[in-house]
Amino acid sequence: EHQLSKLHRDDFPENFVFGVATSAYQVEGAVFTDGRSMSIWDSFSHIPGNIYDHSTGDVACDHYHLYKDDIQLMVDLGIDAYRLSISWSRILPDNTGVVNKVGVAFYNTVINELIHKGIEPYVTLYHWDMPQYLENDPQVKGWRTREIITHFMYFAETCFKLFGDRVKNWITINELWSLAVNGYGTGQNAPGRCSAICGTWKKSYIGDSATEPYVVAHNALLSHAAVVKIYRDQFQSEQQGRIGLVLNSKWYEPYTEEKQNISAAQRCLESELAWFLDPLFLGDYPLSMKISVGSRLPAFTEDESNLVIRSADFIGINYYTALYAQDSEEELDPSLKWYSTDRKASCSSIGPDGELIGEAMGPPDIGWINDCPWGLRRMLAWMQMRYGKEEFQACPIIISENGCSDPELNISVKKAKRDEWRVRYIHGALQNLLHAIRNDGCNVQGYFLWSLLDNFEWADGLVTRFGIYYVHHERNLKREPKLSAIWYQNFLRRTLFYSPSRNLKNFFSRH
Ligand code: PNW
Numbered sequence: 001e002h003q004l005s006k007l008h009r010d011d012f013p014e015n016f017v018f019g020v021a022t023s024a025y026q027v028e029g030a031v032f033t034d035g036r037s038m039s040i041w042d043s044f045s046h047i048p049g050n051i052y053d054h055s056t057g058d059v060a061c062d063h064y065h066l067y068k069d070d071i072q073l074m075v076d077l078g079i080d081a082y083r084l085s086i087s088w089s090r091i092l093p094d095n096t097g098v099v100n101k102v103g104v105a106f107y108n109t110v111i112n113e114l115i116h117k118g119i120e121p122y123v124t125l126y127h128w129d130m131p132q133y134l135e136n137d138p139q140v141k142g143w144r145t146r147e148i149i150t151h152f153m154y155f156a157e158t159c160f161k162l163f164g165d166r167v168k169n170w171i172t173i174n175e176l177w178s179l180a181v182n183g184y185g186t187g188q189n190a191p192g193r194c195s196a197i198c199g200t201w202k203k204s205y206i207g208d209s210a211t212e213p214y215v216v217a218h219n220a221l222l223s224h225a226a227v228v229k230i231y232r233d234q235f236q237s238e239q240q241g242r243i244g245l246v247l248n249s250k251w252y253e254p255y256t257e258e259k260q261n262i263s264a265a266q267r268c269l270e271s272e273l274a275w276f277l278d279p280l281f282l283g284d285y286p287l288s289m290k291i292s293v294g295s296r297l298p299a300f301t302e303d304e305s306n307l308v309i310r311s312a313d314f315i316g317i318n319y320y321t322a323l324y325a326q327d328s329e330e331e332l333d334p335s336l337k338w339y340s341t342d343r344k345a346s347c348s349s350i351g352p353d354g355e356l357i358g359e360a361m362g363p364p365d366i367g368w369i370n371d372c373p374w375g376l377r378r379m380l381a382w383m384q385m386r387y388g389k390e391e392f393q394a395c396p397i398i399i400s401e402n403g404c405s406d407p408e409l410n411i412s413v414k415k416a417k418r419d420e421w422r423v424r425y426i427h428g429a430l431q432n433l434l435h436a437i438r439n440d441g442c443n444v445q446g447y448f449l450w451s452l453l454d455n456f457e458w459a460d461g462l463v464t465r466f467g468i469y470y471v472h473h474e475r476n477l478k479r480e481p482k483l484s485a486i487w488y489q490n491f492l493r494r495t496l497f498y499s500p501s502r503n504l505k506n507f508f509s510r511h
Helices: 040-045 063-077 101-116 132-136 148-163 176-184 212-239 259-282 287-296 302-308 373-387 389-394 413-417 420-438 483-492 502-509
Strands: 017-021 081-085 120-126 169-174 242-248 251-254 315-318 322-327 345-348 397-402 444-450 469-471 479-481
Touching: 017 120, 017 397, 040 132, 063 101, 063 479, 063 483, 081 169, 081 444, 101 120, 101 148, 120 148, 148 169, 148 212, 169 176, 169 212, 176 212, 176 242, 176 259, 212 242, 212 259, 212 302, 242 259, 242 397, 251 259, 251 373, 259 287, 259 302, 259 322, 259 345, 259 373, 373 389, 373 397, 373 420, 397 420, 413 469, 413 479, 420 444, 420 483, 479 483, 483 502
Parallel strands: 017 081, 017 444, 081 120, 120 169, 169 242, 242 315, 251 322, 315 397, 397 444
Antiparallel strands: 322 345, 469 479
């Protein structure tokens, strides 16, 4: 029996928080219900060609109506915390600044229900769903001008006033990298802006992938910091909560041990993770980015730098996978330069001997995730090395997302429910996390699985499933636990050793 799993919940520090994560547009649906107005994802998902399976978030998991059942699933799992996001345009549906009471009531009900059931809400203010009226406003242009700062401050302040008596963990923005690069570099995410060279798959393109990702990232970072300042100045002493942000990065492994590939991997980490962590801990962008991006990279004024530095009480890290990085220092035609070429590295999941990094999660054309749990440990060690252990005593880390999709599109329900691959993936991540905490001394305080439900996976639509609960999108939206949900439940409830299901027993006897 003891061979079942070496991993035990009690191996983690006593107050370590385990949870699951979702985001508003990906699960709520009810997009035209109760006074919500459009976000950039509503308009983007309705443009033919943008979403792989032509689905939208119109219904998603209908969590707006089924939230009670979903919270019951969380209770069944035995999680400590739930990471959700608030739909900006549900709270503030137009630019008059008047709050939509019915939208507010929805989040009040969810938050109250969570607390009533003993689950701590971790609330993200911005998970990619910019109100369309702010994107359209010629003075604001979404994240593309500094005008957005005051709008985001108003939204955040509204949320602190409305929910801050009960919400003690705030996240300003989810994944500055994805926001900037996928929204304005590749154009695969809303608002889908990109240059011609990057958006060859699109019918039409508008935007500038050489500059916009950097401008948008800068404005979003300043918006984050301005919101943290409001919270700290006006709410924190009374509400006694904390506020941080969520970043994501892949781990980059040098393609070979040659010096130039080690530097290439370093440049990749700097332009994905340190792009934001350097301003937060050191007050400026990484030198390698200043050199390669040049005048396209906004410069921090002294005031901006002072505003951003130490503007997080905690850092959330979303970790999914790793890539090999190889040097490619060729001089490029300026018209070909954009975010992805600025790092002067070519990245791939295939190594020098044709081997895959980590374990494949299905056929090579499905998804972007390989199972490389050791990348998580290395990334945490890299952060600790770059900024120093002390920084993370003052500013702890949480793993705000980790998870994987099923290895087939249009997978059968039967197969999806036997997701041994996901159990293996989660198990590996948790093992490495434990090493990071116990052996490397990293101050990591929480782990959130992405995701509770199969949901609207952005440009991949509904056929890419990240849930530990299967959702029957085609039929009645019924939720059914996958093996991974049962595994997580057993892990969290400490019952793994005593009453593993037959499937789990089979699983562990084979691994
Ligand atoms: C996250 N990367 O995005 C998002 O926060 C979720 O909303 C999303 O559903 C989830 O991952 C699964 O895709 C990421 O390239 C996008 O490393 C890209 C990366 C990581 C996370």
